[in-house]
Amino acid sequence: MGWWLNGGVWTMLMTMTIISFVHAEDPYRFFDWRVTYGNISPLGIPLKGILINGQYPGPDIYSVTNDNLIINVHNELDEPFLLSWNGVQMRKNSYQDGVYGTTCPIPPGKNYTYAIQVKDQIGSFFYFPSLAVHKAVGGFGGFRILSRPRIPVPFPEPAGDFTFLISDWFERDHKTLKALLDRGHKLPLPQGVLINGQGVIFSSSLTVHKGKTYRFRISNVGLQNTLNFRIHGHQMKLVEVEGTHTVQSMYTSLDIHVGQSYSVLVTMDQPDQDYDIVVSTKFxxxxxxVSSTIHYSNSRHNYKTSPSVHVEPPPPADELDWSIKQARSIRTNLTASGPRPNPQGSYHYGRIKISRTLILESSAALVHKKQRYAINGVSFVAADTPLKLADYFKIKGVFKVGSIPDKPRRGVGMRMDTSVMGANHRDFLEIIFQNREKVVQSYHLDGYSFWVVGMDRGTWSKASRREYNLRDAVSRSTTQVYPESWTTVYVALDNVGMWNFRSEYWARQYLGQQFYLRVYSSAHSLRDEYLLPKNALLCGRASNKQHTPIITP
Structure with a gap:
């Protein structure tokens, strides 16, 4: 048995070598993806998009806890390409994370095979292209991980399970947007909002049956806008956020910040007619x-010719306070099982001693007359070699651990550096995001979920700890930080590797608002981290290295 992969045969033995550190008894799912350009026109104006197997958005990934996913990606673009997995934790395997700090880009005309095990996870996530501004024009898709059959789910099986990828839209191709950023400009305002790649002029419908309950998985895959999601006439029961079963509260609308994913149940309990699904910008x-339509199957109306029920709710008196209150209401369901039979609330994060506190503060400034963004005064500059490879091969001069401080330094201007923060395996961190700017921000940590224990307006102080939720805070991988406000998360560093810590506002990430967290274990054991994959691409100063295992007995 063999597979033809872009100019050669890879035998089953080779594939098993790639994934030699995953459990052989767990199921395998194989994907073969071709990444190409193609015309897309969400708002009626043709633009060059990025397609996966001819699709925009790309195909959904369906998987089950502990599945091994073998994803062969053929890059048929005229530029390097990488895919990353938002919220899907690469356990002990940051080599597969798919960001430039850990993985060499796939050159034009070449392919790379990702080997991922979705170990000990359930939930709703998405994948996306991590280089340049590719994300603006496609290359993304839904990624769902279902519970194993014997693990109870805290709600009945829904009649249907649908993915909604919502995003802002810019009427410029990705190379034009990149050139704007490279010249030191900010991104323009978006021209529209999309649902699954469709804009306001393209009406689409989802047919449902009265009395049935459906699951909607909603991810904000956009570049910079908070988006509000609602269904006219219907309430949404929140059941899961980025891999955590939540307390099942009812909402009429949800604020979904950039990079975040939510899962809701909606019961079709209204009169037989059409209803709008509405997505709109917030802050x-x-x-x-933009709107799509829910069409009741017994409705006598045709959604293409008859208006749907569309009543715009009045805005709250204070949108910011309303959104903060909603965010605080999202809590972990302590009685539900996670990917394992034990209740997911059995990890008592509030009783663990904090080993280190980080205060991370964003800033914006002109550097050499070009727009830059920073965390704690350091604006990230990509090195000529992926940091994980430089660390693995012990290549000097690529980065320096400790090149970003734990706390902001007052009175010091912004500087440019390949910022890497060191941390020890098994540390338990308190991370405070302080936002002194007047814009909402969104932060993501690859390889981990963290507990969002507190958020409020103003400046964080030690007294703010009295407000923390130390019992049932939601665990997720992306959190918002409101304007002139703070958010605190707790994270247990149980995943060795080099992990990207970034703003999910793509222009900010691209122009420096990110760093890498090097989680280090002196044991150098396969129990803690897998070896460099045998099929790993090598580039930069690692180009002439050999795939020789580097491990201390």
């Missing part, structure tokens, strides 16, 4: 809106 200078 934005320009109000944009």
């Amino acid at each position: 934005a200078a320009k109000k944009l809106l």
Whole structure:
């Protein structure tokens, strides 16, 4: 048995070598993806998009806890390409994370095979292209991980399970947007909002049956806008956030910040007619809106010719306070099982001694007359070699651990550096995001979920700890930080590797608001971290290295 992979045969033995550190008894799922350019026109104006197997958005990934996913990606673009997995934790395997700090880009005309095990996870996530500004024009798709059959789920099986990828949209191709950023400009305001790649002029419908309950998995895959999701006439029961079963509260609308994923149940309990699914910008200078339609199967109306029920709710008196209150209401369901039979609330994070506190503060400034963004005064500059490879092969001069401080330094201007923060395996961190700017921000940590224990307006102080939720805070991988506000998370560093810590606002990430967290174990054991994959691409100063295992007995 063999597979033809872009110019050669890879035998089953080779594939098993790639994934030699995953459990052989767990199921395998194989994907063969071709990444190409193609015309897309969400708002009616043709633009060059990025397609996966001819699709925009790309195909969904369906998987089950502990599945081994073998994803062969053929890059048929004229530029390097990488895929990353938002919220999917690469256990002991940051080599497969798919960001430039850990993985060499796939050159044009070449392929790379990712080997991922979705170990000890369930939930709703997405994948996306991590280089340049590819994300603006496609290359993303839904990623769901279902519970194993014997693990109870805290709600009945829904009648249907649907993915909604929502995003802002810019009427410029990705190379034009990249050139704007490279010249030191900010991104323009978006021209629209999309649902699954479709804009306001393209009506689409989802047919449902009265009395049935459906699951909607919603991810904000956009570049910079918080988006509000609602279904006219219906309430949404929140059941899961980025891999955590939540207390099942009812909402009429949800604020979904960039990079975040939510899962809701919606019961079709209204009269037989059509209803709008509405997505609109929030906290934005320009109000944009797009709608799709829920069509009841017994409705006598045709959604293409008859108006749906569309009543715009009045805005709250204070949108910021309303959104903070909603965010605080999202809590972990302590009685539900996670990917394992034990209740997911059995990890008593509030009783663990904090080994280190980080205070991370964003800033924006002009450096050499070009727009840059920073964390704790350091604006990230990509090295000529992926940091994980430089660390593995012990290549000097690529980065320096400790090149970003734990806390902001007052009175010091912004500087450029390949910022890497060191941390020890098994540390338990308190991370405070302090936002002194007047914009909502969104942060993500690859390889981990963290507990969002507190958030409020103003400046964090030690007294703010009295407000923390130390019992049932939601665990997720992406959190918002409101304007002139703070958010605190707790994270247990149980995953060795080099992990990207970034703003999910893509222009900010691209222009420096990110760093890498090097979680280190002196044991150098396969129990803690897998070896460099035998098929790993080598580039930069690692180009002439050999795939020789480097491990201390």
